[in-house]
Amino acid sequence: MEKKTIVTGVIGADVHAVGNKIIAYALEKEGFNIVNLGVMVSQEEYIAAALETNADVILVSSLYGHGEIDCQGLREKCDEAGLKGIPLLAGGNLVVGKQDFAEVEKRFMDMGFTKAYPPGTTIETTIADLKEILGLS
């Protein structure tokens, strides 16, 4: 079967490179085709990469607490660019301070995200979700 393509990267003015490499490595090992945009990725860059590679999922990381601001409008821009319905996943340290994650999650769902993960989520959780979303399991 053809490999599923995932575009990933660290959004905004965030330069945390280590986790990004680990995620890319783990997903590649799992058999996904990974387009890793690295750090300091703008919304437009995710979309451009997803268009060109015909990606199945966009997986956004953020570790510096501004993820919620950086992710605003990504769904609308995807719709505009013709990536209607593409699954959007976000994880890392999405907001500042100790907030109730249920609320954070709801805010991300309202922004049109498919999944949002709290700090400390293992990659296995995300892999299981990806398989479900992509109908691989």
Add this chain to the structure above:
Amino acid sequence: MNILTVDFGSTYTKLTAINATDAVILGTASAFTTIDTDIMHGFHAALHLLEERIGAFRYDRLLCCSSAGGGLKMVALGLVPELTAQAARLAASSAGAKVIRTYSFEISRMEQEEIYAIDPDIILLCGGTDGGNKEVIIANARRLCEIDRDFTVIVAGNKSASHEIEAIFEAAGKDYVLTKNVMPTFNKLDIEPARQSIRDVFIRKIIDAKGLSGVQALASADVIPTPLAVMAACELLSKGTRKTPGIGDFMAVDLGGATTDIYSMSDGKPSMSNVLEKGLPEPFSKRTVEGDLGMRYSLPSLMEVSDLEAMERESGISRSAIEDWVKRCIAKPETIADSREEQLIDALLAHRAVEVAVERHCGFLESSYTPLGEIFTLTGKDLSELSYIIGIGGAIINSCHPPNILKGSLYNPRKPYLLKPKQPAFLFDRRYVFASMGLLGSIDPELALHFMKEEII
């Protein structure tokens, strides 16, 4: 062995006579290009002039390049503007083409009409990484078939779409060539196969269409586009041969009547720390061509990006005098600056053309604030540390003060984010031998390198 190289330019046919045995350039000569009648008339006129200067000259090898008949006119198509569309443009430019327009996404009816009006020689059709998006490149293949012009399509996009694209062009009876993807995986460029295909199509089809088949019959090797010869010369001068080192990184500026070409030989890596590279990877040897910046045919568009008031302030020449001169040159492109004032105006315009062309060629910095402090991102090539800038082309060489023109290529403290060269030395190709040396380099690189070092440094 005697070698004659010929550069059939849009305006002049330029000859260089070389005695390879004694390693001397015997002389150069030029005459008007006669594309409208028989291109050989101009060639013989120039040869006659040459022989008047150096005596009878019998040559064993004839090497030719050409940019006559408007050069190699191309249009590039890609998917996302800053990805495959840009990669397509880069590939076409580095093959020596004059890329008139670049289109992205599915082309519209208006864009189809625009392509019809441009009447390109070749269209480079890209889009999608291998295994990536197929819909757009397939749709564009269909839309290109609807354009009733005799161009060849070079397909260098998503390989997974090749079956469908082949079927479309076969059914429509369009001339096409399939080659490898310019961007096989995301942000990785592979422009060499597309470049090679462009060269092949030029040799197979364009030479004949431009009335150069008579020349090709006499020549000892394939006639190639002139910018490709200049690019080959630049690469040779920069990298050297296996035996002799080159001069390293440099930029070359070729200012002509219709276009301004910038060549940079440098990997363009950031010269300061704390810089993150963004965008497409940059090739070591890069050419950009500005079809809207030139000293005669492109004067109307050059004027659009020029500030006449600033020119007036700087030079003391009145605005109306500048406008008058420009009008005359547009009406008669063969006008040559005679008086001191005319030469000064030409130099001002040339300075501006070079300034804009280099600004578009070089990379730029953007700053962003992160929790770790200020970070810069670099898009394109950082050319601030280059050691040399070489001026090529009649408009620079024949000017009253060539270094003043090249100053347009320097770093401007008022635009600190543009990474133009800061302290380069200016060199000049005084006898206009670069294209000739690119041709010679294909048979004797050692000798071509020797001549270039002798002529230029």
